[in-house]
Amino acid sequence: MTGMHQERWQLRLQNLIKAQYRLAKACSQESYNELELAGLVQTFEFSFELTWKTLKDLLNYEGFDVASPRSVIRTALEANHLSSEQCETLLDALIKRNLLSHTYDEQNALEAQRLIVKHYAPIIADVMHYLEKKSGE
Template sequence: MDDLLRKVKQSFENLERALNRLEDALNEDQDNSLIVDGTIQRFEFTIEIYWKTLKRLLAQEGIDAKTPRETLKEAYQVGWLQNEQAWLQMLKDRNETSHAYDEDMARKILSNIIGYFPDMKSTFYTLKEQYIEGLDTE
């Protein structure tokens, strides 16, 4: 297995762990502000790993994407993401939570994360089936 394929496989493992940890956080009591903060931080981390994984996959396909936004747009163009606007909103939410903190904004973003999670998870499993299970048979 060449270096890029090994990195892709590692990216999927990291992304799966991040998604599982985000899911664990989403299953906690969201009335607790510490849980809200932790959930948002896990979301930020998961989105970061997600776009970097997509960037690696795009590179494997010969597509050079430099920024998170460009990566999501390219991933949508090749059919890996079903709802481009939702993914771009996830990125915007991640950016907003990273630079400023406000309780009302945190609650709104938490609500968004709850809505995003099913798409994040189903996209992961679709990509994993397409790439990792293909790698394991090579």
């Protein structure tokens, strides 16, 4: 593949690093008001999108032809870029991401907070760290 693909996934990785930093900062709060919770969900959405798109660009660089988030996540597992736990968590996040945006419903808001802080954000951080290491190879 061309150098453009490598540059693309590494450039996208730089954006993921920035988004993940914001997500980690948002997840470090003890409690959230309504506006902060909406911000947490939005920051998660950006970070999740950048995670699968960075993986997509890496896979394209490696010669894989993938397009949808689901195919990217599954192919990243097959290419040993994700563990089975990371794959399952990212697929779960993919399924639930639309539900998470309904923070006007208090039960959905509390569930979104729990899922993001306890499950999704740590996996995004793990994937980002792996991609940083991969970028330095």
